Amino acid sequence: MVRDANELPKIILTEPNGSSAEVLLYGGQVVSWKNERSEELLFRSTKKSSKPPKATRGGILIFFPQIGNLGVLEQHGFARNRMWSIDRDPSPFPPANHSSVNLILRPSDDEDLKICPWSFELRLRVSLTAGKLTLIPRVRNTDNKAFSFTFGLCNYLSVSDIGEVRVEGLETLDYFDNLMDRERFTEQADAVTFDGEIDRVYLRTPTKIAIIDHGKKRTFELRKAGMPDAVVWNPWEKKAKALTDLGNGDYKTMLCVNSAAVETQIVLKPSEEWQGRQELCTVSSSYCSGQLDPGRPLYGFSSLHR
Structure with missing residues (x-):
């Protein structure tokens, strides 16, 4: 374990082919994923690290x-800020x-229990293999009553x-548009492309989504299980300038495509556990149309309530 520029403890993962990943204990956050040519695959703000x-x-x-941003909890919950x-x-x-x-987060003090009045264990495994980064989150109910959450x-x-950039695998799906008070629409295009701000929650998405970058001739393949929805977000120029921790031009070189469970909350009874899985890999390709197989399951993993 080493320390980053902010003196936060950081774990560095490496594998024989030369790829690497860096994971902070603060927030359980993956802050870097580089391929065997030391090319950074994840975006990070050009502004000084928070x-x-x-x-x-x-x-x-x-x-x-x-x-x-609901109720007394901070936006997107507190796990990323613990x-x-x-x-x-x-x-x-x-x-x-x-x-x-392998990381774990439990309620840390009375303050956590005030804003989230139930006991849990949130575990995260981050695994690196040649060309692939895998995250496996697990939530266990250690309370004596049921609770629900989104993730x-x-x-x-x-x-x-x-x-x-274009995103394939979301065509014909319904989505909530957060820029229009969560009004529900159906995707009409054969791929999602970008010419302005976007903030959408696509519902009941396939297990595989392709993010095709024509400029870099590279395709990200996102495979997921236990998280049926997908969020697509880019702030564009005006919103980027309003975000204090994002460079004014950073929106041009970033795209968020998120694995999520949003529409239907996950409910756990006492001692039950939920498990998700996400795999990210890249292929050297500028076009991926026709290669998606929405019906193909993600091997060996699904949402688990045990």
Whole structure:
């Protein structure tokens, strides 16, 4: 374990082919994922890194126990703004060929219990293999009563130019448009492209989504389980200037495509556990149409209530 520029503890994962990932204990946040050529695949704001109690804008963020801004909880919940611990007793153990770290978050004090009045364990496994980054979140109800929550993995992807990007796999799906008071629409285009601000929650999405970057001739493949929805977000120029932790021109080189459980809350009875899974990989391709298989399951994982 090392320290980052803000003196926050950080775990560095590496694998034999040369790719790497960096994970902060603060927020359980993945702040870097580089391929075997040391190219950064995740976006991070060009503005100076934030210090606690605010998470750095970029990388992969954990949204729990809510997505959005509701009630007394801070926007997108508090998991991204808490110090996590190393999970010394992960179950199941990661495969031997994976470079992994296992983190855990529990309510830390009476303040947490005031804003979230139930007991839980939130675990996160981050695993790195050649060309792939896998995140496995798990939430266990350790309380004596049932509770519900929403959950998201917010993926800030690094792109060449937002105007050169298209997202496939969301066509014909319904979505909530957060820019129009969550009005519900149906996607009419054969792919999502970008020429202005976008903030949509696509519902009941396939297990695989492709983010095609024509400028870099690279496609991100996002596979997910246990998180049926997907959020697509880019602030564009005006909103970017209003965000204090984002550079004015940063919107041009970033796109968020998030794995999420938003429309229907996850409900856990005492001792039950929910599990999700997200895999990110890249392929050298500028076009991916026709390669998506929405019906193909994500091997070996689904939403689990145990």
